[in-house]
Amino acid sequence: MDTHVVDGSVEWMQEEKAELVVDGKVDWKGRRALKHKHGGMKVSLLILGAFAVENMATLSLAVNFVSYFTGIMHYELADAANIVTDYMGVSYMLSIVVAVVADTWIGRYKSVVISGFIESLGLALLTVQAHMGSLTPPICNVYVKDAHCAKLSGKQEAFFFISLYLLAFGSAGLKASLPSHGADQFDERDPKEAMQMSSFFNGLLLAVCIGGAVSLTFNVYIQDRYGWDWGFGISTFAIVLGTILFAFGLPLYRIHVAHTKNGIIEIIQVYVAAIRNRNLSLPEDPIELYEIEQDKEAAMEIEHQPHRDIFRFLDKAAIQRKSDVQPENQETPNPWKLCRVTQVENAKIILSMLPIFCCSIIMTLCLAQLQTFSVQQGSTMDTRITKHFNIPPASLPIIPVGFLIIIVPFYDRICVPFLRKFTGIPTGITHLQRIGVGLILSCISMAIAAIIEVKRKGVARDHNMLDALPVKQPLPLSIFWLAFQYFIFGIADMFTYVGLLEFFYSEAPKGLKSTSTCFLWCSMALGYFLSSILVKIVNSATKNITSSGGWLAGNNINRNHLNLFYLFLSILSLINFFVYLFVSKRYKYRPQHPAVTGGNSEE
Template identity: 80%
Template sequence: MEEELIDGKVDWRGRTAVRHKHGGMKVSLLVLGTFAFENMATLSLAVNLVSYFIGVMHFDLAGAANMVTNFAGVSYLLSIVVAVIADTWIGRYKSVIISGFFEFLGLVFLTIQAHYPNLKPAICNPNDKNAACEKVKGSQEAFLFIGLYLLAFGSAGLKASLPSHGADQFDERNPKEAKQMSSFFNCLLLAVCVGGSVSLTFNVWIQDSKGWDWGFGISTIAIVFATIIFAFGLPLYRIHVAQRSNCLIEIFQVYIAAIRNRNLPHPADSEELYEIQQDKEAAMEMEFLPHRDIFSFLDKAAIQRKSDDAQPEKQQNPSPWKLCRVTQVENAKIILSMIPIFCCTVIMTLCLAQLQTFSVQQGFTMDTRIGKHFHIPPASLPIIPVGFLIIIIPFYDRICVPLLCKFTGIPTGVTHLQRIGVGLVLSCISMAIAAIVEVKRKNVARDNNMLDAIPGEQPLPLSIFWLSFQYFVFGIADMFTYVGLLEFFYSQAPKGLKSTSTCFLWSSMAIGYFLSSIMVQIVNRATKNHTASGGWLAGNNINRNHLNLFYLLLSLLSLINFCGYLVVSKRYKYRPQAPAVKVVDSQ
């Protein structure tokens, strides 16, 4: 029993993919497994690299935090480049394989540097004011940056291509598979959590106890497994055919054509706007969207000049920089509509960056004991929300979504934009909790005359689990906002920009990470004359800093950001849905 797909997806031999033979939820498990191993390789680095840069490479606290956020930001920005290449030229499958190789190569470089003493600065105690701790420089610094940014490029490619390749295994026009695709995006976060739970416990313990060479080595093995698991599914995948034309260029063409035609009058009937003849053959290869009365200034791009009517050659082969299809114009409208939503998610990543940097340093000053003998590494603290998400994601997907669906009539329970909004509110609450906890931590340090205590050697009489509250709330925010964004961007994007659209999330995160580095510097400069330490976040003594005020500032910014989001989300109009496909089995 087979039915051939007609949506431009093929098998590994280039033949039209078959519904019951290729793709589906079972095949997407290989993509989820790949994502789990990739996060097992990298999540521990995201939360613990700041310790590596301080303890091994001898950066100061602010410098180490900026190194991590810059690394993350570059990685997410590179995902856009890889996504465009995947959508336009090489396809998503090849993109994942090539990216896995580059990530493997970067981790090999970092493993070698962490193992050999002559490739890193001499060992010393950066907390000892009398010790001469030289920061990494010269060829050692070059080696570090090569490994770090090979890793960033590889990780960018996997993040760019894996989610969209996984979603390609489902047909949006088939109601059953459309629901499965929604579950896939929820399971994608579950895969991140499962791989992350191993990374935040086992990998972090290896890094802190056995050494960073062992830690990077474990990550290298994990990315090898990720690539092998993904490659194993080659005969089973529905593979998206890379578009011959560059959809991003088509979007630019709309703006250029609209500017050129700015003086032309709007036709009385939208049916007069330019569109190619929609025959059966074209419908199989091309996307057709109806005209919508939004951003009407872009409709100018689809207005035919009267001079062209008198010239049949120009009418048959119009310049795409002077005249665009209605569908092309509608795609440009969709991208323009998504930009305000995109902008409203940047602040949330700025908050996330602080949990991956400063909150880890808070943990080093606190009591990390569980019982009498076991100590939890500060970088492993996110295991609390991750563990909770492993439980709540299946509960949300299998119980909450069907329950909400009965009340709302929406297949996903709530709309994508409602889901994103819930996460933005929770991120605001998380930063407020972080500010309160930091006030308590500093009060304990002050009451016990430990403001100048060396982190890790003289822990405060305050359990590290106080930090779990902010991680817990932000973890739930992740489930709502980031998964909602992935699904929103994929479902709303033009046909030829699926990989690129999911990178809107990574781009938002990249800007958030870069903004974090800039904001730390701005805050320090703005407050340098008002604090003894030279700024709220200056120096290596976090007990003398004013991290609580910084967290409070982030909470207020998040609240303002959410208010702006309410305005833009209310005005957003979802793209027209393609007609449902009726499944007819042929024998």
């Protein structure tokens, strides 16, 4: 029998030890979680549903915000694109802050609930602004040549940015906590549950696609047909509903107990201690390095990592001096002077993942362009599906999203088991292989985007429509030509972003699971920020060689040189892929990693 003390009372549990979740997770009352009562694939469906609802509420905004900023708020195209990418970048960057708070203080469950409330508040304020004419500038046709449209006043702009960044903060919290809370429902050390966790990460992408399909059709239709106040209002209702449904699953979850120690601080301590001990000589036998005693009870509650012969300069943080040796009744040594081997190994893991993290930034930079400039391309083209029905340009990503809704289950249920028979790897192929496939596909996608833009501009030139207004004079070229670039990039998403999420979660130290999954969001943030910077650099570098004042200057996309910009991004992505091959080949997985059974390195 196991004895548990909960709120001062003693409960006797008759379950066998095999039923216990042995990785320290508890139920909502603080008792040790049980495998047959808590967590598992069925319970994770609530998390997947919440993630789908969050994407349903926000994806239509990400792809259609440029139209809102230019048509309603009267920003110029380049400024509007930069506001979108800055908003997305801040949202993803804030996820790191929320993840640290979730891992260290409040836990992932509370983080999701609080973030859902904040995101709802931001969307509600945007709804109010879109509905009230006093909070927006007067109506004006921004596409009329030399039109002088009123800009937002100071108060209007302040209200706008407060609402926008409340939305960003709430969305950051959900992205930071939902994936890791979902992965917490599985035990990595159980082979069966390890495979289920891999399916969960594939399910995350499927949830994103299902929510995105609704967002790109229904939400975009409402925004374009009935107004942005209705569009924002529906998104607000969706987030509130999703948060409530998630909260109701509390009795069924395996809950990660927030650590009192900050994982980021522990990593910093290793570097500080290593610098302090830089003049000390490393012992020949690593067993002489400092580590706490490991007994049966500690093995369940305290993480222990074996020493690895990489980044040896960090091992100096674990060199014991005579002054560091403490009597048994004394407190542990100062962690800023002496660190455990496990703590040092965790720092090595994070350092090892940084090159992989950096190689994922360029792909997001490309995605940012597809989310902004491709919508403007679509607004100049023929959007008719039938004689009486047009597809909004912002709904174009529904094509790859619809395909992914089919291909993700096919990949998870057919391709992965098939590959598993040949590789012996539970996930079919390793995480790094999956990431690499996505990176090369993103390069191909941008090359296709450049070719399609050459064709689109050629049609505009042949029909003397270089100065045509997008709404009134669409080009005689179907918008579905843009589907090719979206289609390839959608498959790249399936490989790279899901691979990165699973890679960061599986490799991360125990106390940094939420924070590590946010490496993906952080790389996306940097990609969006670099996108804004790159647009400005490109315009500045090309302003004297083009009549429009730069490749991407002005609001007339027919006069811009977007094809050259896409070609530049394709070349940049190809270079990034070769750098990735170099760093991934040298990466060593952490010991006893469940997804890798043969070899430590990756090509």
